[in-house]
Amino acid sequence: MHDFQFWPTLITIAVVFGILQGTAGFLVYVERKVCAYMQNRIGPNRVGPYGLLQVLADVLKFLFKEETLPKKADKVLFLLAPVLAFSTALLSFAVVPFGATEPAPLPPTPPAAMMQSATPLEKQQQAAIETEYQKKVQEYRSTYQFVIAPNIDIGILFIFGISSLAVYGVILGGWSSNNKYSLVGALRASAQIISYEIPLGLSILGVLLITGSLNLERIIWNQAEQGFFGWNVFIQPVAFLLFMTSAFAECNRLPFDLPESEQELIGGYHTEYNAFKLAFFLLAEYVHMITTSFLMVILFFGGWHFPIIAGPETGWFLKLIVFAGKVTFFILFYMLIRWTIPRFRFDQLMALAWKVLIPLALANLVMVMIVKEMTWPEWVLLPASLAAVVVAGAFALNAPPRPRVAPRGD
Amino acid sequence: MPIAEKDVTWVKPPKMGLLERLYLPAIAQGLQTTLKHMFGKKVTQQFPEERPQLPPNYRGVHRLNRDEEGRVKCVACYMCSTACPARCIDIVAAPSPWPDREKYPEVFVIDELRCIYCGMCEQACPCDAIELTSLFDLTGLSREEMMFDKEKLLSVFDQTATKGEDPIRTKSGRLSIASEPNV
Numbered sequence: 001m002h003d004f005q006f007w008p009t010l011i012t013i014a015v016v017f018g019i020l021q022g023t024a025g026f027l028v029y030v031e032r033k034v035c036a037y038m039q040n041r042i043g044p045n046r047v048g049p050y051g052l053l054q055v056l057a058d059v060l061k062f063l064f065k066e067e068t069l070p071k072k073a074d075k076v077l078f079l080l081a082p083v084l085a086f087s088t089a090l091l092s093f094a095v096v097p098f099g100a101t102e103p104a105p106l107p108p109t110p111p112a113a114m115m116q117s118a119t120p121l122e123k124q125q126q127a128a129i130e131t132e133y134q135k136k137v138q139e140y141r142s143t144y145q146f147v148i149a150p151n152i153d154i155g156i157l158f159i160f161g162i163s164s165l166a167v168y169g170v171i172l173g174g175w176s177s178n179n180k181y182s183l184v185g186a187l188r189a190s191a192q193i194i195s196y197e198i199p200l201g202l203s204i205l206g207v208l209l210i211t212g213s214l215n216l217e218r219i220i221w222n223q224a225e226q227g228f229f230g231w232n233v234f235i236q237p238v239a240f241l242l243f244m245t246s247a248f249a250e251c252n253r254l255p256f257d258l259p260e261s262e263q264e265l266i267g268g269y270h271t272e273y274n275a276f277k278l279a280f281f282l283l284a285e286y287v288h289m290i291t292t293s294f295l296m297v298i299l300f301f302g303g304w305h306f307p308i309i310a311g312p313e314t315g316w317f318l319k320l321i322v323f324a325g326k327v328t329f330f331i332l333f334y335m336l337i338r339w340t341i342p343r344f345r346f347d348q349l350m351a352l353a354w355k356v357l358i359p360l361a362l363a364n365l366v367m368v369m370i371v372k373e374m375t376w377p378e379w380v381l382l383p384a385s386l387a388a389v390v391v392a393g394a395f396a397l398n399a400p401p402r403p404r405v406a407p408r409g410d
Numbered sequence: 411m412p413i414a415e416k417d418v419t420w421v422k423p424p425k426m427g428l429l430e431r432l433y434l435p436a437i438a439q440g441l442q443t444t445l446k447h448m449f450g451k452k453v454t455q456q457f458p459e460e461r462p463q464l465p466p467n468y469r470g471v472h473r474l475n476r477d478e479e480g481r482v483k484c485v486a487c488y489m490c491s492t493a494c495p496a497r498c499i500d501i502v503a504a505p506s507p508w509p510d511r512e513k514y515p516e517v518f519v520i521d522e523l524r525c526i527y528c529g530m531c532e533q534a535c536p537c538d539a540i541e542l543t544s545l546f547d548l549t550g551l552s553r554e555e556m557m558f559d560k561e562k563l564l565s566v567f568d569q570t571a572t573k574g575e576d577p578i579r580t581k582s583g584r585l586s587i588a589s590e591p592n593v
Binding site: 034037038039040041042241336337339340341389390393394396397 | 426427428431432433434437440441443444445447448449450451452453454456
């Protein structure tokens with residue numbers, strides 16, 4: 001549908017990746033500031049006004065550090081791991097809309113050529129619809145879409161596919177370092193990310209069922225058309241909670257940062273890394289954070305839509321601002337959570353994924369299917385999902401106590 | 411001897427209610443606490459610009475006091491170096507050039523890196539000659555630089571005695587009252 005245009009795409013890629021990396025670096029500073037404020041401190045404030053040039057100082061420090069390779073490391077994989085982590089993190093941003101977008105017009109059904117026994121009047125109508133459609137297509141092609149690869153119909157699937165590749169960066173990094181701490185971190189990462197990918201995927205199935213498309217632009221459009229209460233978070237609050245929790249785990253952020261818990265594993269999978277290789281890992285983590293924040297906004301909070309301020313008819317600038325504002329909110333929320341909730345124990349982490357998130361996600365999916373099948377109004381899902389959470393809590397309340405481990409020597 | 415079964419009280423953790431089981435209210439509570447701190451008063455002291463308010467009995471760098479004639483008060487009795495638990499005070503006594511005392515310290519060196527700043531030298535001194543000041547940010551580029559000799563310790567006195575933060579504290583000595591001309 002959307003012809004590939006070389007120069008606009010190249011410029012978009014350059015601008016988006018530049019901004020993405022700059023923001024990721026800047027987020028390190030924001031993280032330190034937020035952490036400091038929460039602990040009644042001031043945080044970095046020496047380099048430049050309000051410490052804003054701290055980012056530059058950090059990057060320079062990373063650049064000028066001595067590059068070292070552990071003697072017994074697997075050199076190729078050791079060097080490949082950070083590149084893999086960083087490139088997959090950037091790659092998954094390719095289909096994420098970051099500003100004003102609109103879905104490509106749908107072709108009219110049934111196409112005029114397919115109608116065999118059409119009367120002349122019907123044929124005339126079909127031709128009119130066809131020309132109308134061509135006009136819309138022309139209009140769509142002439143407007144700039146704020147996404148690197150517009151109109152990708154497998155959108156969200158592509159992101160999930162790429163982001164599950166990201167775990168290879170972590171595993172290879174931990175394995176090739178030839179260090180016990182790194183290996184333990186990598187093993188934890190693989191178990192955790194594989195476990196949390198299931199609720200991550202299951203939780204958005206409900207959204208996809210309601211929208212009827214994997215295309216991210218269409219998901220935004222669908223919510224924007226229905227106004228404020230059409231945002232998916234009001235229809236499926238549980239799905240949003242599950243998605244957010246799993247996304248936190250996928251990004252290895254606290255409270256799920258077991259692969260790199262510094263108290264037990266020094267640095268986890270990046271113990272042996274230094275200089276710019278380490279910076280790649282850290283940047284990848286922050287880019288993941290940005291991407292998942294974008295996804296949360298797109299899937300559940302209406303993308304660029306905001307009541308009164310930005311509707312389908314408003315200009316691109318307002319939409320960009322609204323989008324950026326929402327994403328900033330979620331990134332700050334990430335940080336807020338990080339400095340609020342302590343880290344899970346590993347068995348708790350696994351129990352949360354397999355015993356809580358996956359059953360809830362399945363229940364949510366079944367509820368959406370029932371509502372769609374019965375063609376009930378969608379708002380029914382709001383009380384239904386809240387009830388599901390309460391029922392799950394009640395289940396846990398009556399769960400039999402865990403068997404006490406017998407003391408040794410008896 | 412093992413503890414008898416009847417002496418053991420098993421304490422069970424309190425049972426969680428439905429709200430606690432849902433986990434989300436607890437998270438909201440936590441977020442409330444962290445948010446409150448985020449906009450609360452900051453406790454950071456911007457050090458080089460803001461100096462800390464030290465308590466009057468703060469134990470920092472030593473000084474050797476002077477009497478009213480500007481001579482070193484110390485009579486080289488070795489009480490401080492005997493009391494010193496870190497053994498960082500090195501004194502070499504010599505016959506005093508002045509008639510009011512027998513000895514004076516020809517060499518008086520304190521190793522400021524070895525000192526633990528316990529203040530026992532100050533307590534031991536019979537004539538209030540050695541005192542700890544409120545100077546805390548002493549720095550040096552070498553270990554030798556941190557061996558404070560007599561001149562250096564006297565200059566610390568010249569620096570601090572008139573500033574008001576470090577008045578002569580102990581008054582038990584027999585020798586002159588020093589540096590407090592109005593007493």
